[in-house]
Amino acid sequence: MCGIIGYAGPRPAAPILLESLQRLEYRGYDSAGIAVLEPNGGSTVVKNDHKVAELVRQVEAEGLPEGTVGIGHTRWATHGRPSVENAHPHQDCSGNIHLIHNGIIENYRELRAELIGRGHTFSSDTDTEVVPHLIEDQFRGDLAAAVRGALKRIRGAYALVVMSAEQPDRIVGARLNAPLVVGLGHGESFISSDITALIPYTKRVALLGEGEVVTATASRIDVQTLDGTFIEPRVVTVDWEAEQAQKGGYPHYLLKEIHEQPDAVRNALRDRITDAGMVALPDVGISDTDIANLRECVLVACGSAWYAAMVARQHIERLAGLRCSVEAASEFRYSDVLSDEHSLVIAFSQSGETADTLAAVRHARRNGARVIAVTNVVGSALSLEADGVLYMQAGPEISVAATKTFVNQMLCGILLALHLGDVRGVLAVEEHQRMVEELQRVPELIERVLGLEDDLGRIAQRYAHARTAMYIARGMNFPVALEGALKLKEISYVHAEGYAAGELKHGPIALLDPEVPVVAIATRSRTLPKLVTNVQEVRSRDAPVIALITEGEDPFDSGLVQETIPVPGCDELVSPLVDVVPLQLFAYHMAVQRGCDVDQPRNLAKSVTVE
């Protein structure tokens, strides 16, 4: 949801802004722009209603600005269609103030009418443009003070960075319910929506709290609350490497991230398994007494994380014996909360910034529930708000569609289930240790599945023309069917539905014909015989079947299914981590065959920080 970068330092700002926007593009790619304060007192603004690569060409053609203070933005449109006028940065009437914003200004209509009434002129349809005009009204020589004054008038969510030709040594940032972090370099400062954009420049990051305003010059930062009180910034060191955020020889980030999954799983297991072969989660933030007193778990998440939470629910019920519900965060946040201090809310979110997930957590908290965050981003809003955090430790994920973080979310769900089961005394030590051994095999199992890529590429070639597809599974793998269908929809624009196999006959079977491939997850499980019957039903309607089976355990009569994908055998409880991988590769190759923009699918954004 809109990428933001600001720079104040000794180097020319434009190359840093453009390079960062390329890293941030996964947040939104409807339009992009930069503004740089020039040494002679003026400023250069370049905007484009295409992707960042086009902006780079335009800036280079027009001549790189020389200034060393600047801001840049890549947009995911909410108010106002993608166009040059609506692209950020936006200006005030004087053209001195430049501002970039991510979020939604809910009361912008009233503010806009009021400002027009006072003689301000607007040049875009965006909600954002009211902010530089409000700042213009408040400006008395101190930009940060003017920003604080303006923000007091605003309702809604914002992460913004502002600069003014009248105080050209600084950028001022502020956030409320949208992500913004400050990078602390040597003699230079950065403000960004994402840590990923900062890692080539610095690993020291100051986290901003809700409603805080930061003033950054080349040599220092000051953080204040909206009422002007100075506060000590919380500085963390990020252990991501710059190379992790590059394609590393792969044609797409998505493919690279699929191939990183064995290492992502190894990383997430590191330091979490004791010598006795048991899971230890010291940072989980909930005492053993509180865990013993729990009556239920409520899992909330959005998108792929929601499906990972559906898998986690089954693990928690089976391994920890706790009643567990799972809800899309966007639904849960407006539901009648029945949770209380005996409820544990586990929020899954790769970014830790998804607006609905944050709102769901706050909703549950009001009734006294405890919260554990499962997130990939150190210092994300979710990590700051939760009682405890379990980091996915998957490394940066750039491609919009989640892959390695989906697997690590499911893995974290299993780790939590084992921890809860252990503390509650409902899980036998031998069973716990057996599960840990199974988990430790997962990286190698995924590596073997990655070896099937050529076969999956060929299968994708055969079905690339499909207009719709169905994914079926049961039990642990039902959410994996949902995720497989979501991957296909997201990146190859083929309509797909995930269905609990037993439900197919209650409606969707009417859609089947020889043109509708059905992907069936038919790996080892306690419900496999039932699933085989469901596949028979599909074949009786002449729909072609692509079946995931366990190596050496083909459950189908010869010739029943059109394609088989043999995956290595493992315990049903860890099978979702392995079975999702061929579905990711299938969707990837479908997208490539169909000529789609794999890493930046149309209309999507990686992190959805608006409701």
Ligand code: G6P
């Ligand atoms: C967006 C992304 C999805 C992601 C979802 C939740 O829709 O495109 O890939 O699963 O947000 O994101 P989160 O950061 O909360 O896991």
